[in-house]
Amino acid sequence: MSSNGAGAQSSALVDVTFNSCPNNLQRVRKLVKLRALEQGCSDELVGKLVLVVDEACANIIRHGYHGDRSGAIRLQLVRVDDRLDFRLRDYAEPVDPACVKPRDLRECRPGGLGLNFIDTVMDEWAFERPDDGAGNVLLMSRKID
Amino acid sequence: MDRLCSTRQEAGFEIVSVGGEVDLSWSSELRRAILDAVGGAPAVLVEMADVSYIDSSGIAALVEGYQTARADARQFGLLAISDPVRAVLELARLDQVFPIHDTLDAARP
Numbered sequence: 001m002s003s004n005g006a007g008a009q010s011s012a013l014v015d016v017t018f019n020s021c022p023n024n025l026q027r028v029r030k031l032v033k034l035r036a037l038e039q040g041c042s043d044e045l046v047g048k049l050v051l052v053v054d055e056a057c058a059n060i061i062r063h064g065y066h067g068d069r070s071g072a073i074r075l076q077l078v079r080v081d082d083r084l085d086f087r088l089r090d091y092a093e094p095v096d097p098a099c100v101k102p103r104d105l106r107e108c109r110p111g112g113l114g115l116n117f118i119d120t121v122m123d124e125w126a127f128e129r130p131d132d133g134a135g136n137v138l139l140m141s142r143k144i145d
Numbered sequence: 146m147d148r149l150c151s152t153r154q155e156a157g158f159e160i161v162s163v164g165g166e167v168d169l170s171w172s173s174e175l176r177r178a179i180l181d182a183v184g185g186a187p188a189v190l191v192e193m194a195d196v197s198y199i200d201s202s203g204i205a206a207l208v209e210g211y212q213t214a215r216a217d218a219r220q221f222g223l224l225a226i227s228d229p230v231r232a233v234l235e236l237a238r239l240d241q242v243f244p245i246h247d248t249l250d251a252a253r254p
Binding site: 105 | 168169170177182198200202204205207208211214229232233236237238239240242
């Protein structure tokens with residue numbers, strides 16, 4: 001996992017790029033937990049933010065890179081007023097945002113829960129087309145309790 | 146604790162004991178252990194007191210085990226779940242779906 005733009009010039013609380021290997025998720029969770037605690041989030045919210053970022057990264061690994069462990073994922077976190085803004089960038093095939101919808105939780109079946117967690121925990125989330133046209137950008141925002 | 150997944154027999158149950166952080170890196174192992182247990186025993190419990198984190202892939206393994214057991218009229222439940230597990234089950238609205246037991250005695254029919 002490597003840091004991007006580190007130093008005084010970077011205003012990001014987190015700016016790291018890592019390979020799409022599931023073994024990297026534990027370090028990503030630790031980093032998000034640390035930064036969320038530093039920003040004054042409650043223990044409950046920290047747990048939810050950690051889960052949501054982990055799920056978003058796992059979705060990229062499984063559905064974007066289809067298990068290929070060499071894909072790049074960039075995670076950025078910034079604080080804007082009382083809000084935490086997460087930005088996840090990948091270079092996988094572009095997703096059709098219209099096809100990415102939370103499922104009905106009244107159905108008890110395995111799979112598909114990650115997006116529900118994102119939708120439940122975050123105040124806003126959306127896909128954005130990257131400026132250079134490659135891959136995907138997932139933006140997620142949550143107000144600090 | 147990094148990860149733990151072991152199976153034992155106790156009090157008439159096949160108990161899959163899980164610990165550590167359950168995520169995409171090894172949830173397939175948990176899934177296999179649960180399905181093996183469900184396929185070979187009439188009553189299965191997944192013990193989760195030492196699980197410090199679980200993601201949706203881990204939850205999916207539990208759901209699949211539960212559904213497989215139910216289809217074969219076998220007993221399936223969760224034993225001594227940790228607070229992080231309970232929080233994720235509540236978020237997924239599955240806390241009212243799984244039989245959840247605090248103790249082995251409470252799991253006896």
